[in-house]
Structure formats: C-alpha cells, structure tokens
Amino acid sequence: MGGICDIGIVGLAVMGQNLALNIARKGFNVAVFNRTASRTQDFVKERVKDETIFPAYEVEEFLSLLAPPRRVMLMVKAGQPVDDFIQLFAPHLSSGDLIMDGGNSYYRDTDRRTKEAEDKGFFYLGVGISGGEYGALHGPSIMPGGHREGYLMVKDILEKAAAQAEDGPCCTYLGPGSAGHFVKMVHNGIEYAFMQSIAECYHLLREVEELPAPSIGQIFEEWNKSEDLNSYLVEITAQVLQYIDPDTGKPLVDLILDQAEQKGTGKWASQVALDLGIPTPTINQSVIARNLSSFKEERKRISALFPREEAEKSDALSLHLEKALFLSELAAFCEGFHMLQEASSEFSYNLNLSEVARIWKGGCILQARLLNRIQEALKEEPGLLFTSPLFLEKVKDCLPSLRQACTLALRGGIPVPALSASLSYFDSWKREWLPANLTQAQRDFFGAHTYRRIDREGVFHTIWQKEEKE
Ligand SMILES: NC(=O)c1ccc[n+]([C@@H]2O[C@H](COP(=O)([O-])OP(=O)(O)OC[C@H]3O[C@@H](n4cnc5c(N)ncnc54)[C@H](OP(=O)(O)O)[C@@H]3O)[C@@H](O)[C@H]2O)c1
Incomplete structure (x- = not known):
C-alpha cells in the first residue's frame, strides 16, 4: 500500500x-x-x-x-x-x-x-x-x-x-x-569571487571618485544593461546600493557593518582546488577577503597606525572598472570550470561542462548573460575558456583596464585582492617563462628535491654549496 x-x-x-x-x-x-x-x-x-x-x-x-x-x-x-x-x-x-x-x-x-x-x-x-x-x-x-x-x-x-x-x-x-554537490560547491566559489570583485569596484568608486552609494548603484545599473555584465549579482548590487533606510534616510549599505560572513562552501571550493592542484586565485582571495574582513577590531586599531595614502583621481575609472569587473568575473568562471574539468576526470564524474553553464543560466545566483558565451565556448574547448576564440580578443581588449584599475588601487593603498588575483592569473597564463626555475633550484639546494634542465633530458641534483674546509 x-x-x-x-x-x-x-x-x-x-x-x-x-x-x-x-x-x-x-x-x-x-x-x-x-x-x-x-x-x-x-x-x-x-x-x-x-x-x-x-x-x-x-x-x-x-x-x-x-x-x-x-x-x-x-x-x-x-x-x-x-x-x-x-x-x-x-x-x-x-x-x-x-x-x-x-x-x-x-x-x-x-x-x-x-x-x-x-x-x-x-x-x-x-x-x-x-x-x-x-x-x-x-x-x-x-x-x-x-x-x-x-x-x-x-x-x-x-x-x-x-x-x-x-x-x-x-x-x-x-x-x-557527488557530481551534483561538487558542481554546487564550485558554483559557490565562483559566487564568492564575483561578489568580491563587485565589492572592490564599489570600494574604488567610493574612495577614488568619492561617490555616494546611490550614484555607484546607478553605475552598476548601467553595467547591468551590457552584454558582458548583465547578471543577477550586478542587478542586485545596483538595487542594494540605491536602497535608502526608511529610519535614517541614509543608504542602508552605509549602515551595515563591514564584516562578511560565510557558511563555508566557498572555502571548500578553495581547499579542494588546492588539493586538485588547480589554480583558483580569484576564488581563494575572495575567501581570504571575507576572513580578513571579520577582524574588524584589529583593523580599526591598525588603521590608526598608518597614514592614509591619497588615491589619484582617474577620469575614466568607471569605464576601466566595467572592463576590469568583466575580466575578473571571467577569471572566476575560468578557474571554476578548470577545477570542474580536473574533478571530472579525477572523480570520474564525466561532466558535460557546457551543460553545467547552461543550467546556471536561470534561477541561480550566478545567472549572467556571459554564460551564453561560456556555454558555447565549452562545447569546443573545455577548461581554460578565456583562450576560446569567443573570449580571446575580448580579454586582450579588457586587460589594460584591469591593469589600470589595479595600479590605481595599489598606488592608493586600496586593497583589491580579487581584481589583482585575476590580473596575475591572466598574466601568469600568458607567460611562457615563469621564475619557477629559481624555486626548483632552491628546493634542490635545501632539500635535494632535484630539478629538470631545459638543455638535456633527465633529473639532476647539484651540491650547491662548497664544502667548508675544516
Ligand atoms: N538558505 C539558502 O539561501 C540556501 C540556498 C541553497 C542551499 N541551501 C541549503 O539548503 C539546506 C536548507 O537550508 P535552509 O536555509 O532552508 O535551512 P537551515 O537553516 O540550513 O536548516 C534548518 C532546517 O534543518 C533542520 N535541522 C537543523 N538541525 C537539525 C537536526 N540536528 N536534526 C534534524 N533537523 C535539523 C531544521 O529543523 P527544525 O525546524 O526542527 O530546527 C530545519 O528544518 C541547507 O543545507 C542549506 O545549506 C540554503
């Protein structure tokens, strides 16, 4: 029965x-x-x-x-x-x-x-x-x-x-x-990263342009009309920034304590990416940014110990930030899909990455017009999707703006952990040579971990230090 x-x-x-x-x-x-x-x-x-x-x-x-x-x-x-x-x-x-x-x-x-x-x-x-x-x-x-x-x-x-x-x-x-819960965990990591990049753009517009929250909200509202940035998170950011607290008549966001909380799914994404050996710097830095924000009392005490740097004005800041935010969002998706690609083979999930992008196009926190292009790109080329013909020229076009936004922030002492992580992510991928040869030499020096050479086959170990004579 x-x-x-x-x-x-x-x-x-x-x-x-x-x-x-x-x-x-x-x-x-x-x-x-x-x-x-x-x-x-x-x-x-x-x-x-x-x-x-x-x-x-x-x-x-x-x-x-x-x-x-x-x-x-x-x-x-x-x-x-x-x-x-x-x-x-x-x-x-x-x-x-x-x-x-x-x-x-x-x-x-x-x-x-x-x-x-x-x-x-x-x-x-x-x-x-x-x-x-x-x-x-x-x-x-x-x-x-x-x-x-x-x-x-x-x-x-x-x-x-x-x-x-x-x-x-x-x-x-x-x-x-666990394919479903793994994909959800990565989704949340990307969500953390996109939210942090958005927060950093808000920070720059607030400190450099000295704009009030509702004006910044209007900028996000404009960005949300674009093909690149139209998304649930940009849309709600525009609404949040323009919301006026009925009790005080002030923007409510200005009255909210600057300590970000978390339930742990973004942290899992970072931890698992490290275990899988997949670089997810934008996601990692976003988790760290939430952790650091929680030390409010310490930040208050330490902020009094340092003079405040003056941020330079920049005419085209919001134009640069629009492109910078797009690239940081794209970096977060690249990191997430790279992780999914690796997990799919490591855990035999046999994921269809294009389908993952498709089911994120509605209903979810990550929904964004950008996912249409990601869905297409992943049909052809899984993993590092920024190298897809659908994105490559766009990345080249936006990189100078991301660099400009980060430079301005670094000079002005404004932390941009997610934006700068995305910049280093792209900069690292586009370098044929990275200084890891020195790291290998150091490892061999102190731990006899060996190294490989570029001019001959094999694995080598060197006695780097001359024996001291007794
Ligand atoms: N909130 C969101 O936006 C969101 C979004 C996506 C996914 N999720 C996930 O969806 C799930 C439900 O989320 P939620 O926010 O609706 O609820 P929640 O606050 O995570 O959990 C509350 C529910 O769990 C039950 N519960 C808690 N401890 C229990 C225990 N020891 N034994 C038996 N039942 C227990 C509660 O029952 P009692 O009423 O008896 O306490 C209540 O039904 C969670 O895993 C959450 O992470 C949440």
Missing part, C-alpha cells in the same frame, strides 16, 4: 517550505515533515493555500503518504542532520526508494552516503540547489548527481520545479556520486 504523494520534503525552513510550494504548484502532491512539529503547523497554516501539500508529524506517517517507489528530498541543515534523517528513514525504506539531499553538503559526505544507500538497496542523489529562497519558490538552478536511476524517478518533478531558460530547464543529471 502506498500513499498519493509524488515526493516528500523533509525540513521546513525557508528552502524546504519554498521548494514544497514550488513543486506543489507544478501539479504534484507533496508530503512534508519537519523535526519540530510547530514549524510544520505554522507552514501549513500560514503559507499553504490551494497547494496539494500533506503534512505529517511522524516518520511512519510521512513515509506512508508517499507513492512507491518513494521519493524523499532532505532540505535540512548540512552535516549530521542529513545522516540522522537517513538513519531514521533507512529501516522503513524499500529497495528502489530514493533519498535526495538538497542541502549544501560536502561532496565527500555525499560520496559516502551514496555508497551507504547503495549497500542498503535504495537510490541516492546529492542535489545542489542555487537561487536562495526566491529561487526555491519560483524556480532554482538544480544540480543533481548520484544514481542515474534515481534521477529518472524525479526527472519530471525536478525539471518542472527548476528555472526555465530559453533552451530548457535549469536542471540536468550531472554525473555519479
């Missing part, structure tokens, strides 16, 4: 509630369950109107509402709660049932859980979901990975719930195991 619900959602905080409403509004019956019963009651009372949503207050009751094979989506806090719920449900599940984890789980946890599910005879999907609470309600970008058979059981539901771009739903099966 089975119930009438097409899917069950566990976890009724903001994401679970909105996803349940979204799926129900697409014509599906949705069972819902939450650890704390009062949250379920409040949800049903306050938000459920005509939607076919069926609350349950016990695990057995919840599972009995589901039509076989049962499909359960966990939307709970990442970490132990996911394992706890799997353990709670496992004894009641039948072979062929499916558990999905729609939270921001660490990809290695997802690999472990996929294996454990397999051993118990049910299917498992690690599902990255981007778009915040708005996306969950109106159509997010959905990044599922895990058992393909499991995906086929929910394909119709997920693809209908996802944002719809002009070339299809922003949801596709990405690959086995």
